[in-house]
Amino acid sequence: MAVLNPFRPTRWEHDSSGSPLIWFTPIAAHLSADKSVYVYGSRGSGKTTLLRSICWEDLLSNPSLRIQKTISDFNHIGIYIRLPDHVSGSMGYMGWNEIFPGSPNPDYEFFRFYSLALELIAAEKALSATHQLRIEGVMALSAGDELSIVTNTCDEFPQLLTFTEKPPKTFIDLARALRTLVRRMNEACGRGHVQSLIAMLPPREPYEFLAYVIEQLSQSVGHAKNPNGARLGFKFCLDDCEVMSPLQRKSVNTLVRKSRFPISWVVCSVGEAIEAGDTFIDDQPLTDADRRVLSLDDRKSPEFLALCEAVASLRVYFSIKEDRRPQISGSEVESYFSLKNRLGTVVVNDIIDAMIGRSTAPLADQIRKAAEFLNSLGFARSRDMPLRRQRPRSW
Known part of the structure; x- marks a missing residue:
C-alpha cells in the first residue's frame, strides 16, 4: 500500500478513502448559525469541505470531523445537496412563454415549477436524513409521529400518490415518491413534455410544500440525548450553485427570502461575492436581515x-x-x-535563490548574472533583512 504524502494537494471529490479529512473552521461556525448564508469562492477554496463539515453525513461518519464535533453540538440538521446531481440542466432552457402563452409573466410559472423541484429535493433529503439518524440512535422520533407526518403530507398534497404504486407509510416510502417526481420533472424538461406534467403536480404556493413537511419534522424530532430540548432546524446546503441560470438563482433567492425557522439555507457558488438579491416578491429583495454573504477569497x-x-x-x-x-x-x-515549530520560517527570496542556484537551465544562468549585476549596483537587500531561514526544530 502506497504511503500518501501528508502535504499532498487533494480535492474533496478525488479522495478515495471515503472519509476525506475535514477541519471544522471558524467560518463553519458562522454557517451553523440560524441565518441563511451565501458563500462564494474560487475553485479549490474549500467550499465543499466547508459545507460537509456542518452536514449530518460527515458529522456522523467522518473520523476527522467526529473528534471535533458531533451532531448534538448543533441546533439544526445539516442537509448537503449538490445541485447538478438532482436538477437537470434542461430545466433552465424551457420556453415558458410558449407553454403559458396567456400568462402575463411566464417567469412566475417557471418559478413555481423550479421551486417545487428544489422543495421536493430538500424534503426528500430531510426525510432520508431523519430516518438514518433515528436508526443510528442519534435522533429520537416515535413511530406514531412518522406515520402521522407521512399521512398528513399525502392528505395535504394527494397528487403525490400519482407517482407511487402504493400509498407511502414511512419516511423511506415518501422520500422515494418525491425522488420519482423530481425524475419525472427533469425528464419532462428534457423531452418537452412539461405542459402535460404540470397538471399532475401538487398545486401549492412556492415554499409551501417544504414548509409543511419540515415544520412537522421539527416538532417531532429531537436529539436522542436530549429529546425534550430546543426544537431543531433544518439547514439546506446547496453546492455548485454557479450552474444556475439567472431565473433559477432568482427562484432560490425567493425561497431564502420566504424562509423562517425551522428552515435556513447555505447557497454556495464559484465566483465573486456579488449578490443582486433579486426575488419574485415585489419590493422585497434579499437584504442583510435575510442572509449573510461570505467570500472565501477574502481570507x-x-x-x-x-x-x-x-x-x-x-x-x-x-x-x-x-x-x-x-x-x-x-x-x-x-x-x-x-x-512554525516543525518547519521553521523561510524568506521567499531564499527559496528562489536555492532554486536558481541548483538549476542548470540557461535561463537560470541569465537570472544569476542579472542578480550579480544588480547587486554590484547596490540593489542588495538591507543589512537588517534576514538572509537565511531560521533553522527548524528537530523532529
Missing part, C-alpha cells in the same frame, strides 16, 4: 495559515497507524502539527 494571511496548519495536522495525525495515534480533542487538532 487574511493568519486565517489561511491556520487552515494550512490544521490540514497538515489532520493529515499527519491520520497518517499514523490507528493503534499508535495519541488521543487529541477537537481544540488540539489545529495545533497538532505546528508549521
Whole structure:
C-alpha cells in the first residue's frame, strides 16, 4: 500500500478513502448559525469541505470531523445537496412563454415549477436524513409521529400518490415518491413534455410544500440525548450553485427570502461575492436581515495559515497507524502539527535563490548574472533583512 504524502494537494471529490479529512473552521461556525448564508469562492477554496463539515453525513461518519464535533453540538440538521446531481440542466432552457402563452409573466410559472423541484429535493433529503439518524440512535422520533407526518403530507398534497404504486407509510416510502417526481420533472424538461406534467403536480404556493413537511419534522424530532430540548432546524446546503441560470438563482433567492425557522439555507457558488438579491416578491429583495454573504477569497494571511496548519495536522495525525495515534480533542487538532515549530520560517527570496542556484537551465544562468549585476549596483537587500531561514526544530 502506497504511503500518501501528508502535504499532498487533494480535492474533496478525488479522495478515495471515503472519509476525506475535514477541519471544522471558524467560518463553519458562522454557517451553523440560524441565518441563511451565501458563500462564494474560487475553485479549490474549500467550499465543499466547508459545507460537509456542518452536514449530518460527515458529522456522523467522518473520523476527522467526529473528534471535533458531533451532531448534538448543533441546533439544526445539516442537509448537503449538490445541485447538478438532482436538477437537470434542461430545466433552465424551457420556453415558458410558449407553454403559458396567456400568462402575463411566464417567469412566475417557471418559478413555481423550479421551486417545487428544489422543495421536493430538500424534503426528500430531510426525510432520508431523519430516518438514518433515528436508526443510528442519534435522533429520537416515535413511530406514531412518522406515520402521522407521512399521512398528513399525502392528505395535504394527494397528487403525490400519482407517482407511487402504493400509498407511502414511512419516511423511506415518501422520500422515494418525491425522488420519482423530481425524475419525472427533469425528464419532462428534457423531452418537452412539461405542459402535460404540470397538471399532475401538487398545486401549492412556492415554499409551501417544504414548509409543511419540515415544520412537522421539527416538532417531532429531537436529539436522542436530549429529546425534550430546543426544537431543531433544518439547514439546506446547496453546492455548485454557479450552474444556475439567472431565473433559477432568482427562484432560490425567493425561497431564502420566504424562509423562517425551522428552515435556513447555505447557497454556495464559484465566483465573486456579488449578490443582486433579486426575488419574485415585489419590493422585497434579499437584504442583510435575510442572509449573510461570505467570500472565501477574502481570507487574511493568519486565517489561511491556520487552515494550512490544521490540514497538515489532520493529515499527519491520520497518517499514523490507528493503534499508535495519541488521543487529541477537537481544540488540539489545529495545533497538532505546528508549521512554525516543525518547519521553521523561510524568506521567499531564499527559496528562489536555492532554486536558481541548483538549476542548470540557461535561463537560470541569465537570472544569476542579472542578480550579480544588480547587486554590484547596490540593489542588495538591507543589512537588517534576514538572509537565511531560521533553522527548524528537530523532529
